[in-house]
Amino acid sequence: MQRLARLPKTTLPVLLWLGCCHTAALAAQPLFQNRFFTLSQGNELLCATSEQQFLPIDRLAEAIQFYEAGHPDLRGQAVAVLTDHKNPERLDDLSDYRAACAGQPGGDLCVLEKYWGDREAAARALALFYDTKTVVKHAEDPNYLIKPFSADHLRIFEKAVRKIPAFLRHTITKAKPVEKLEQEIADQPAAMQALIRDAYQEDYDTSIWQADHTHPLTLVPGIGFRSQTVAQVFSGQNLIVFTVKAFDNGKEGSVYRDIGVEYLVDFRLPIVVHEIAHTIDNFHFWNGEDDLYFFYKYRKISNDAQTLKIIADAKLALWPSKWFEAFEFLAEVNDGRYDGNVQEKLAELVAQYILIPERLQQSAPAAYLWLRGDVFRGIEYQGYDRCPTPLTKPISWWQRYASGKLLGR
Numbered sequence: 001m002q003r004l005a006r007l008p009k010t011t012l013p014v015l016l017w018l019g020c021c022h023t024a025a026l027a028a029q030p031l032f033q034n035r036f037f038t039l040s041q042g043n044e045l046l047c048a049t050s051e052q053q054f055l056p057i058d059r060l061a062e063a064i065q066f067y068e069a070g071h072p073d074l075r076g077q078a079v080a081v082l083t084d085h086k087n088p089e090r091l092d093d094l095s096d097y098r099a100a101c102a103g104q105p106g107g108d109l110c111v112l113e114k115y116w117g118d119r120e121a122a123a124r125a126l127a128l129f130y131d132t133k134t135v136v137k138h139a140e141d142p143n144y145l146i147k148p149f150s151a152d153h154l155r156i157f158e159k160a161v162r163k164i165p166a167f168l169r170h171t172i173t174k175a176k177p178v179e180k181l182e183q184e185i186a187d188q189p190a191a192m193q194a195l196i197r198d199a200y201q202e203d204y205d206t207s208i209w210q211a212d213h214t215h216p217l218t219l220v221p222g223i224g225f226r227s228q229t230v231a232q233v234f235s236g237q238n239l240i241v242f243t244v245k246a247f248d249n250g251k252e253g254s255v256y257r258d259i260g261v262e263y264l265v266d267f268r269l270p271i272v273v274h275e276i277a278h279t280i281d282n283f284h285f286w287n288g289e290d291d292l293y294f295f296y297k298y299r300k301i302s303n304d305a306q307t308l309k310i311i312a313d314a315k316l317a318l319w320p321s322k323w324f325e326a327f328e329f330l331a332e333v334n335d336g337r338y339d340g341n342v343q344e345k346l347a348e349l350v351a352q353y354i355l356i357p358e359r360l361q362q363s364a365p366a367a368y369l370w371l372r373g374d375v376f377r378g379i380e381y382q383g384y385d386r387c388p389t390p391l392t393k394p395i396s397w398w399q400r401y402a403s404g405k406l407l408g409r
Helices: 009-018 057-068 074-082 088-101 108-116 119-132 151-161 166-172 181-185 190-199 244-250 268-283 305-313 320-326 342-355 357-363 365-375
Strands: 134-136 217-221 231-233 239-242 261-263 392-394
Touching (some): 074 108, 074 119, 088 108, 108 119, 119 134, 119 151, 134 151, 151 268, 181 190, 239 268, 268 320, 305 342, 305 365, 357 365
Antiparallel strands (some): 261 392
C-alpha cells in the first residue's frame, strides 16, 4: 500500500474540512456545471510549467463542498465510479482501503486518498468529476506493470479540460456504455468481429455513471493499440489511453533530440487536447439518446462529406501534439507540415485552433472559419505564439549526440 504524500500544514485544515458534515443550509446543486474548472481562452495555461496554473487545494475543497451540499450519498457514488475496477488485485486493494478507512473522518474520500496515495490527487479527481464529468483513474492492470498516473498528471488533465468549451465536453459525456456488443456484431464476418473485439478497450466496461446511465470522459494509463503510441482514443469511444512514459516526454525539462529542443513549458497539454479532439470527432453528431452506438457504425466529423475537403485542404504546421507520431510515420510530414490521415488531421485541426490559432488562421483560413462557426460556436483563443517567454531552447551538442533524424530532413 502506498504511503500518503506529506502536504504543507496550511492545507491540512482544508483537507480535514473535506471530511466533515455537509452544510445542510446550502441548496442542492446539479452536477457538472463547469463552474470551477472554467474555460480558458487565453494562453495562461499554455505558457506554464507543470507546477503552475492549476487550482489550489482550497479551491478544490470549495468545489467539493458546493456539489456535495444537499447530496448526502453523492461522495460514495462518485468514488465508486472513480475507483471502478474488475481486476481481483485492484478489488482486493480497494477492500483493504475501505477497511482501513472505516470510522475515519472523510469516509469515501479516505478510500480515494489511499487509491491515489496522495490527498491532493484524490481531491482533484473528485472535484474534476463533480464539475466536468471527467474520470481519471488507474489502469485495469492485473500485475501493476503499467506505469500509473500521479498527482502531476491530474494537474495537466485539469488544464487540458479547461481548454475545451463546456458544450463540447457535454456532448462527449453523453456517450452510452457499450453493453450489447456481441449482439450488435453477430452479423459481421468472423474476421471483422475479431478486429472489433481486439480494438474494444476493457476499461470501457467500467466507470458508468448510473444516475443518467452514461459513460463519462475517462482517462486511464495503458499501452494503447500499439505500445509506442503516446495516447489513443478508439473510434466511437470517449476513453483516452495514455502510455505514461512516452507521454511524459512532453513535460518541461525534457529533451527531444529529433527536433533539437528542450521544453520550457509543459508540452503534454497539446497532446491531451489533441486526444480530446478525437472524442469531439467521435461524438459531435451524437444525440446521446440511442441505446446502441458502436465505433464502427456512426457519423463523425472526419468522415462527413461536407467537411472532408476542408480537412484535406488544410495546411498544418507540425506542432507538439503530433511531434511524436511524426517520427513514426515520416511519410505524413512534408516540409515541416503534417499531412496524415483524415481522423488525425481533424484532431490536429481542432488542437491547433485552440493552441496556435494565430498560425492556423494564416495557414488554413477556410478551416479556421469552419471551426470557429460550426464547431466552437464563435469561441476564439490566444495561443502559444503569444507567450511572453520562449517555449523551448536549443539543445547542446552533447544532448544532440546520437540524435535521430531532424524534422523535415
